[in-house]
Amino acid sequence: MRTRISELLNIEYPIIQGGMAWVAEHHLAAAVSNAGGLGIIAAGNAPAEVVREEIRKARELTDKPFGVNIMLLSPFAPEVAKVVVEEKVPVVTTGAGNPESYIPMWKEAGIKIIPVVASVALAKRMEKYGADAVVAEGCEAGGHIGELTTMALIPQIVDAVTIPVIAAGGIGDGRGLAAVFLLGAEGGQVGTRFVVSHESIVHENYKKRVITSRDIDSAVTGRSTGHPVRSIRNQMTRNYAKLEQEGKSFEELELLTLGSLRKAVMEGDVVNGSVMAGQIAGLVSKEQSCKEIIEEIVDEMKHLIQNFHF
Known part of the structure; x- marks a missing residue:
């Protein structure tokens, strides 16, 4: 599968793993890269030296390319931006901000x-500022989201830029990958399905909650603050929605979610924690290795395209 993305990143398959805070660490990133995709370490709000250690641990597990996702709202973002240079990381993805000031470096x-x-x-x-590609993420994705759907967003961005586009949001199998290729994307970013992989370190409660989710089980909170987040419905999302309806302040809403993602990922609290997952969670039905996930997606996509008839 040769596209501009697979050639740009020197990977076998144009499948990128989402940069999910607390989830995307060195075990998952290395496993995805070893399986032929591009694994991503999520820096999140971690200090620079923690990210450096994650990069070095990933290198012990794979000799394939992998990347680091830098969350630009993090107070440690400037230091992490330098660490990826010092550690010679081949790829950087960014979120929650504008990376222009770091691009020349x-x-x-x-x-x-x-x-x-x-x-x-x-x-x-x-x-314009020199990005090599973009990940265009639709609101079907888990975690922090925009407003446009993948179906609407991808072709508009493909038409607007000349650099390659990676689609994200709602991609969980070969059908999803084939669909975004037909929309003009040259790669797909997968998040939720890798959350329940064998190599994912998330708590088993979190994995089970994703696997047992239905199509209608996710909710978006935080629209009133300008920072919408998609998670699986639970007591935390209900409490948050109630406070939003009451017009509570940004500070009060933030207090409710403080540490909630870590609580779900590491401690398995799927009642009061933030169980971030995309709408595609309703399609995810089992735990597999990263290799099995990627090969299944690619095989299904190839079969669909090769056997498509008008």
Whole structure:
């Protein structure tokens, strides 16, 4: 499967693992890379030296390319931006902000820069400032989201930029990957399905909650604050929605979610924790290895395209 994305990133399959905070650490990133995709370590709010250690641990598990996702709202983002240069990380994806100030430093180091975008305007701006590709993420995705759906967003961004586009949001099998290829994308980012992989370190309660989810089981909270987040419905999302309806302040809402993702991922609290997952969770029915997930997606996509008849 050769696309501009697989060639740009020197990977076998144009499948990128989502940069999910607390979930995407060195075990998962290395497993995805070893399976032929591009594994991603999520820096999240971690200090720079923690990220450095994750990079070095991943290198002990794989000799394949992998990347680091930098959450630009993190207070440690400036230091992490330098660590990826010092550690010679081949690929950086970014989210929750504008990476323009770091792009010259990364380009000088030969790093491939792939910002996550949720609008045509931001995609065009990222191309102007030297991004090598963009991840166009629809609101079906888990975690922090924009407003446009994948179906609407991808072709508009593909038409607006000349750099390759990776689609994200609602991709969980070969049908999803085939669909975004037909929309003009040259790669797909998968998040929720890798959450329940064997190599994922998330608590078994979290995995079971994703696997048993139905199509209608996710909810978006935080629209009133300008930071919408998609998670699986539970007591925390209900409490949050109630406070939003009551017009509570941003600070009060943030207090409710403080540490909630870690609580779900590490401690298995799927009642009061934040169980971030995309709408595609209703399609995820079992735990598999990263290799099995990627091969299943690719085989299904190839079969569909090769046997498609008008």
